[in-house]
Amino acid sequence: MTEQEFGPYLARERKRAGYTLRRLAKEAGTSASTLSRWENNHAVPVRDDALKLDGALGLKGTLFRKWETYTSPSALLPWMLDAGKLEEAATSVTYVSPVLVPGLLQSPGYAEMIFAEGQPLWSPSEVARVVALRSKRYEYLRERNNPKITAVFPAVALSMVPDAVRREQVERLVSLMDDGVRVHVIPLPGVPMGVTSPLLLVRLEDGTRAASSDHQNGNVVFDASSGLERLFEIERRVLSDALPLEQSRQLLKEMI
Incomplete structure (x- = not known):
């Protein structure tokens, strides 16, 4: 079943609930023949x-x-055409960053x-305001929808910063x-190949x-009609290049 197919999804949920075509049709106020047509697209x-x-x-x-x-004309609902809304609706999110530690984890x-x-x-007060908002984002998502979080970024994101900042x-x-976040680090001198701007995959x-993906002209949201599979292939490739969880943890501790 592709992401776009409603009928097979309906059939699967009906069978999972233990309903026959006739029983579900009766409870939903339709006919078994109509329900069958829906399930078969x-x-x-x-x-x-x-x-109903x-x-x-x-x-x-x-x-x-x-x-x-x-x-919907798009594979996404209109209100989801925004990175923040996607985060808040997701069951899992993966951040792939080419240079920096992903914002949610900073x-x-x-x-x-x-x-x-x-x-x-920006004035110091403007910077402080945005930093405060960013710092609260992780806890907000944990309380709102508690998605499974994975992050992939290069070790250079930490090696290039002052010692005190790196330690923190x-x-x-x-x-x-x-806390359950899956952090995968690409060891020096590696970088995520094929990633030129931060990616959020949900x-x-x-x-x-x-x-x-963040671009010079703003944030761009991709769905099933706009090259989505290529981005998830990048996710798989970058994860294969990064260290496993425990090795990433050890590398991080060695950078303090």
Whole structure:
């Protein structure tokens, strides 16, 4: 089943719930023949029918969101066309960074250094405000949707910074690993091949995948219709080049 197919998803959830075609059709207020057409992608239910199916199967909105995704011109809902919204809807997120520690995992000192150097026209108070917001983001996601988090970045992201900043950042990363974050480091002098800007790759509850990349003209969100598979192939390749979790942890500790 591809990400776009609603019918097979409906059939799978019906069987998982132990419903026959006739029983689910009755509870959803339709006919068994119509339900069969939906499951075989010969027709698509309207909004009210999708809501009834979701309620009958007790899926608490999961099936309805799948229907919305399937019937949207994009593979993503309009409100998801934003990296932050994708993070907040994801069951898992992977950050691939070509140069820096990913923003979600940055310590306050590391983030302050990056913003102060990257935004020279910002006042100290503006930098402090953005750093405070970034520092709260991890806990916010943990409380909101608690996604599985994976991060891949090169060791140069730490070797190039002052000792005090590196020590604070390494301690932050080790603490996050203790909290379940999967951190994979590409040892010196390696860099993530094929990655020229930060990548965010997400998986949603209904199985939909999406990705976001920072570019000079702003953030770009990719879906199944816009080269998504290539970005997930980059994720697989970069993870294979990075150190396993425990070796990454050891390398981090050696950098203090």
